[in-house]
Amino acid sequence: MIEGSAFVAAPLGGMTLAQLGADVIRFDDIGGGLDYQRWPLAPGGQSLFWAGMNKGKRSVSVNLRSEAGRELVTGLVAKAGNLITNFPARGWLSYERMREHRPDLVMVALTGNRDGTSEVDYTVNPATGFPLASGPRNLAEPANSLMPTWDVAMGGLTATGLLAADRHRSRTGEGQLIGLALSDVAFAMVGHLGRVAEAQLGGRDQDKDGNYLYGAFGHDFATADGRRVMVVALTSRQWNALREVTGQQKAFDQIAKATGLDLDTESGRYEGRDLIAAILRPWFGARTLAELRELFDGTGVSWGPYQTFTQLVADDPRCSEASPMWETVEHPGVGSYLMPGTPLEFSGLPRQPVRRAPLLGEHTEEVLSEVLGLTTAEIGRLEQEGTVAVSVPPDR
């Protein structure tokens, strides 16, 4: 599979498939694409983002402004039969042109908007409605998401769309172009979650509500040792367990009596969330995280501690080599660190070792030779004329 990409969605789509065993060849302009310097950075300045989003791929460096470079990419696409790109799918990179060389091509073309105009996660998120309904109650500004949620959703649909079209091709012999726009991904999800219908039928917007859950009980609490936990009572089982373990049944009964709220329903717990939180706050504040863990363990209480990124890596066994998903792998020039494989556990297929991201252009020579059958002399000529780069850039 060939990938011409930058940033999150397209690289994530490709990497999801690479981690399932696909041979994914990412091509980049010589010197690196738009995401080659993307933060977070390693202490030495290399992009940990790039290294994170391209694990298990092969990298080919090509001068994309040259005719000869474009022909090489076209040749790779013709051989592979699958292309994922968020580059403008026009001209030489259009589906029509690519298809001339591979009639059953499956191509996923990612765009910002359906009309081809640009949009990134951080500009479409404000339009979804979520930032204006997020953050503390008294906050005047919207609260953006640090997580590129819509890009992540788009990466998932990219992999799904490619596999669906591959399935269709295996049955009919026919390839196709799959268009996917970031704003469609985002707004469709707003609809799936019921927010479009709510706005249309109810006509009112949700107010900012801090860390409360919408439509049931959920809130964060400080602990006696300066930590913080999130507690959720979405289901009856979770609510009953929370009442029982905290021993606050009487207090909750009194709330119910005083307010007329039925706390055995999600809506009742939502309406009474401030009172519920007020009763629970001192109980949590009198206990340490370790004590809470012991009290809640094995009960039906739905809860979890807040962790910084550093605490996640230092304290949480689910993010460590104790889990088969994680391996410590060396990325040349950067160092050894924990890298995740796919979260998908296939019972019939052994887990693949976690493969690091390539260095930029690490596989140019290998791919041109293996896939396109070029000789060493031909590759040398291409390198000399600046069409490809076969050596990796020096460490910074």
Add this chain to the structure above:
Amino acid sequence: MIEGSAFVAAPLGGMTLAQLGADVIRFDDIGGGLDYQRWPLAPGGQSLFWAGMNKGKRSVSVNLRSEAGRELVTGLVAKAGNLITNFPARGWLSYERMREHRPDLVMVALTGNRDGTSEVDYTVNPATGFPLASGPRNLAEPANSLMPTWDVAMGGLTATGLLAADRHRSRTGEGQLIGLALSDVAFAMVGHLGRVAEAQLGGRDQDKDGNYLYGAFGHDFATADGRRVMVVALTSRQWNALREVTGQQKAFDQIAKATGLDLDTESGRYEGRDLIAAILRPWFGARTLAELRELFDGTGVSWGPYQTFTQLVADDPRCSEASPMWETVEHPGVGSYLMPGTPLEFSGLPRQPVRRAPLLGEHTEEVLSEVLGLTTAEIGRLEQEGTVAVSVPPDR
């Protein structure tokens, strides 16, 4: 495909495939599952969430505590050959038991944690590190995400995993169990985005930084007419366009000179973000949203307006019937509203009409008859003994 599910990830995985044309049959306990009352609600009290997450599926109501009900579900799974569930995959619903009736079964079993313990989006998100790095700079508390990001990522992997295993089965004849844990999905993404490596190699945590973008320039600005926009300069093209259109080149040059920052790099723009924002703030504050739209249109400036959910529905043509992704469809007892189809546009396959969610149990009779070949008399008996419900619950 059979789906036994509740909440976001599993229903979303099933719906993603249903919107691509799969026949997805969701089974629920009589009276509805744990997500049947989930907010947001329609003015009449029905769950718009349930209606949003189950579009295009068929619904079967079965008494899941009865032997006879479990046998019916087992029969459906045996016929369909594909099962997605986030119910506890133990006992009668275990892969081993299901497989006895369908040796090449593909089953995706979603759990909270890898060890089978429970976890929901709202409890795992605090552990990822993002809430403690989100929100205004002076905010003492963590800032939760209103969007169930990890559930959405898990829904994408559910569809991808099922299609990948289906592909494997079509080549080898072998089915398999695919395990998928929510905390793995979340923490893997923290790793993919470079945050695990950053914490491990750098050893420091990111501070809360309001609505600034991490690692480049991005910020929100108030407009002259009380609206707010987000502006991003991730790439050189975006930065150059922003400088040019706002006419602030000289001011930026002066910043660069005074601070020694190279604003032509992402890191330089990130380091200088407060100064850049201070220069741009009055410029944005002197213009209305409409003026900004006109000024930015067709330039390389990356920006977008903040909208409430209501404004998204009322004002944004991308979330309207002007887009082929959206159709106004009636949900019985609730009303007509905009429903999204799949964001995936297949060039070789016509777009499917958007299908509403079923009513609970709407297809019990149809499915038992068509798929399991039961007679009307047999179905009547099952209904009488309380094993299935063939009628839909009355409107509330």
